[in-house]
Amino acid sequence: MRFSIERATLLKAVAQAQSVVERRNTIPILANVLIEAVEAGVSFRATDLDIEVVDKAEAQVERTGATTVSAVMLHEIVRKLPDGALVTLTDDAVSGRLQIQAGRSSFSLATLPREDFPVMASSEYMTGFKAPASVLRRLFEKAKFAISTEETRYYLNGVYMHTAQGEEGPALRCVATDGHRLARIDAPLPEGAAGMPGVIVPRKTVNELRKLLDEGEAEIEVSVSETKVRFSNASLTLTSKVIDGTFPDYSRVIPTGNTRRLEVDAQAFAKAVDRVATVSSERSRAVKLAIEEDRLVLSVNAPDSGAAEEELIVAYADERLEIGFNAKYLLEIAGQVDRENAVFLFNSAGDPTLMREGNDTSAVYVVMPMRV
Structure with a gap:
């Protein structure tokens, strides 16, 4: 097997392969990527027996063939080669090594037989x-x-x-x-x-x-x-x-009777949660939301480290409510909002809260409250 390929093309294919292989495994061949060169181009195949990825790339194939080589090692070598380099890979059947040549750099890597490489059984897709x-x-x-x-x-x-x-x-x-x-x-x-x-x-x-x-x-x-x-x-x-x-x-678990509606600027809300959560204890990271007409007060009270409070102007026209949440969960949900406003729908301090992006019902999030 012998072919030449652009460094950027090779890096992209090998990066995908090496991310699939398991770093620690008891079967040495699973740490390798299977490189197959045919007249139409080259393919790179990697598996951990649960996932299999095959990446096809364009290359100048001089001699067809196949071999397997360490995916992580090959990725590290290609990553460190200069941009724009033309890389030539040659499988030497006599020495059992893969020769890699790029400009004045050359490498020789140990290979394992392609016959030992497990290929995921094809499935009848329904x-x-x-x-x-x-x-x-x-x-x-x-x-x-x-x-x-x-x-x-x-x-x-x-x-x-x-x-x-x-x-x-x-x-x-x-x-x-x-x-x-x-x-x-x-x-x-x-x-x-x-x-x-x-x-x-x-x-x-x-x-x-x-x-x-x-x-x-x-x-x-x-x-x-x-x-x-x-x-x-x-x-x-x-x-x-x-x-x-x-x-x-x-x-x-998706509530249908939550009628208390709070609308808030998603970015401003996420930043405010992040700021007040700075003083919360890592274990609970609980943030309290005190909501009344057009006003939201976010607060954290951590006896060991301190307290924080921030007020936001919101759209809310229901009775006063105090409810607590894990700050990490609030931040992750607020981070999903692509639109300007996030809409929260509450029932009571002990019931799941619903969140969506403005009036868009195609994305719905539910978060369980915490006692604060």
Whole structure:
């Protein structure tokens, strides 16, 4: 195998591969990236047995072939090469090494046989549809902050992607919750997505997916089965196992009778929460909201470290309410607001609070209160 490739193209492909491989594993081949050169170009494949990523790149292929080499080592070498360099990779079957040449720099890396590299079994996908990258990016980015990190409740360790009846009609919906906060994001249902099985996309896959979805406004092809999900564009394919579990009935925790409406400038609110939370104790980070007509007072009282208070002008025309929240949860939810105003809907100091972006009902957030 021998081919030449631009450094920037190689770096992008190898960066995606090395982020998938596990740093610590008992199977040496899983630390490697499988490089396959055919006449049409080169592909880079990496897997941790749960996720597989394949990145295709243009290259000048002199001799076809395939080998595997340490993904992290290759990434470090390519990252440190000068911009604009032309990199030549040659697999020397005699020495069992991969030779890397760029200008006056040369490297020789140990390889493992391509036959040992595990390829994720292909699945019979029940549903396939296409959606703009921007739509999928919004669905996953706005939901992922609420993914649970508690390993015992493994079925909450991902984003639940499924079809549902939204406020504006049939929707492709992503939901995440950790029991303290919940995010429910809708997008119009793409053609061909009806009847899709609901799947829980793992946290690691959601993070890897971001790189695929950040590439402009291309259409992304989505294939779904009960055990796997695949996202692909012209050059990159990400295949992942889904979490084998049942996502809870989240609709039961989304309040419907919250009538006390507070509207506030989202940025001003987030900055005020951040400022007053500075003095709160790390363990609880509780912020109290005292709300009365057109006025919100945010306060923190931490006996060990001090106290803070800040007042905001808001739109509120209901009876006085005092309610407490974890500052981190408030900041994360306020950070999702793309519009100017955030709307909070309260019931009482002990009930879940609903938050949305202005009058947009396609993104809904729920946060549980704290005692303060």
